Amino acid sequence: MRLTKIKLSNFRCFGPEEQTILIDNLTAFIGNNSAGKTAALSDLNRMFSENNNDRLLHRSDFHLPKEKKPEEMEAQSLYVEAVFQFDELKAAGQDGEYSIPYFFQHMVVENPGEVPYLRIRLSATWKKSSTLEGSIDSQICYITCPESEEILEDHYVRAQRHDLDKIRVIYVPAVRDPSKQLKNASGSLMYQIMNSINWSDETKDHIKTKIQALNAQLGQEKGVSIFGTSIAKQWKEYDSDNRYSTASLRFSGTDIETSIRRTEVVFEPTVTGKEYTIDQMGDGLRSLFYISLVDSVLDVEEQMRKEIESDPENTSFNRKPPILTIVALEEP
Numbered sequence: 001m002r003l004t005k006i007k008l009s010n011f012r013c014f015g016p017e018e019q020t021i022l023i024d025n026l027t028a029f030i031g032n033n034s035a036g037k038t039a040a041l042s043d044l045n046r047m048f049s050e051n052n053n054d055r056l057l058h059r060s061d062f063h064l065p066k067e068k069k070p071e072e073m074e075a076q077s078l079y080v081e082a083v084f085q086f087d088e089l090k091a092a093g094q095d096g097e098y099s100i101p102y103f104f105q106h107m108v109v110e111n112p113g114e115v116p117y118l119r120i121r122l123s124a125t126w127k128k129s130s131t132l133e134g135s136i137d138s139q140i141c142y143i144t145c146p147e148s149e150e151i152l153e154d155h156y157v158r159a160q161r162h163d164l165d166k167i168r169v170i171y172v173p174a175v176r177d178p179s180k181q182l183k184n185a186s187g188s189l190m191y192q193i194m195n196s197i198n199w200s201d202e203t204k205d206h207i208k209t210k211i212q213a214l215n216a217q218l219g220q221e222k223g224v225s226i227f228g229t230s231i232a233k234q235w236k237e238y239d240s241d242n243r244y245s246t247a248s249l250r251f252s253g254t255d256i257e258t259s260i261r262r263t264e265v266v267f268e269p270t271v272t273g274k275e276y277t278i279d280q281m282g283d284g285l286r287s288l289f290y291i292s293l294v295d296s297v298l299d300v301e302e303q304m305r306k307e308i309e310s311d312p313e314n315t316s317f318n319r320k321p322p323i324l325t326i327v328a329l330e331e332p
Contacts, residue, residue, distance in 0.1 A: 178289050215251055
C-alpha cells in the first residue's frame with residue numbers, strides 16, 4: 001500500500017480548482033515561500049495524524065480568495081483527498097495481508113485487470129457564526145467510484161477512525177524541538193513506544209518495591225522531613241475534606257506507569273564523562289536528533305511486525321504498528 005497522489009481544493013493557499021500532486025516512492029516539494037509546500041503536508045496531517053489536535057480544522061485552513069476580505073466571507077468549503085494504490089496485489093503472495101483486509105470493501109478498480117486503489121477524502125464546510133472561529137463541520141469518507149467518474153451522494157461512505165488509524169503520518173516541522181517528543185505525553189513519539197511495552201508482572205512488582213524504598217530513604221533526610229511535616233501541617237489548616245486530608249512529599253511515582261513519564265535521553269561525551277540533555281545541544285544537533293528519533297520509532301515498529309509474525313503470543317509490545325507510515329519532513 002502506498003500513497004500515489006494528493007488532491008486539494010480550497011485548502012489554505014490552494015483555490016477552488018482541484019490541484020493534484022503526484023507522489024512517487026519519495027517526493028520532495030521545492031518551491032517559493034507560500035507556494036503550498038507546508039499546506040500539502042498539513043492536509044495529510046489533518047486526516048492521519050495520531051495526535052487528535054493535529055486533526056482539528058481551523059478557519060485558516062479554508063482558502064481566502066485574493067479579492068475577498070475575511071469579514072466578507074459568509075461560508076467556504078474545502079476537500080483534501082489521498083489516493084492509495086495496492087501494488088502488492090500485482091503479484092501473488094502474502095505481502096498485503098496486513099493492509100488489504102481493512103480497506104478491501106472500499107477499493108476502486110478503474111478497469112478489469114488493473115490494480116485496485118483507495119480514495120479517502122476529508123470534506124469540510126465553514127460558516128460565519130457568533131463565535132470568532134465560526135462553525136466548522138467536517139467528515140472523512142471513502143469515495144467508492146473511480147476517479148474518472150462524477151462523485152454522487154451514494155459514493156460517499158463514512159470512514160471509521162479505527163480504520164483510518166491504520167495509516168499514520170509523522171509530521172516533522174521545520175522548527176524541530178525533540179524535547180516535546182521525548183515527553184511521555186499523549187501524541188508524542190516517546191508515548192507511542194513506552195506506553196505499548198508489555199511490562200512483566202515481576203518487573204512491575206520489583207520496581208514498585210524499589211520506588212517505595214527510595215521514597216522512604218529520601219524522607220529520612222532531616223531537611224526533607226522538616227519540609228514534608230510543614231506541608232502536611234499547613235494543609236490541615238486550610239482543608240477539611242477527608243479525601244485529601246493528608247499531604248506528603250513523594251519523589252517518584254508508586255508504579256511503573258508514573259515512573260516512565262520521567263524517561264529522558266541523555267548524551268555522554270567520552271572525554272569529560274558529563275551527561276548532557278537534549279536542551280543543552282545546539283539547534284542543528286537537536287534537529288538531527290529529532291529525525292533520528294523518528295527513525296528509532298520506525299525501527300522499533302519493524303521489530304514489532306517481526307515479533308507478530310514469528311511469535312504473536314509473546315510480543316514485547318501490546319499494539320500493532322500502522323500498516324502504512326508517511327513521514328512528512330519539512331526542510332530536510
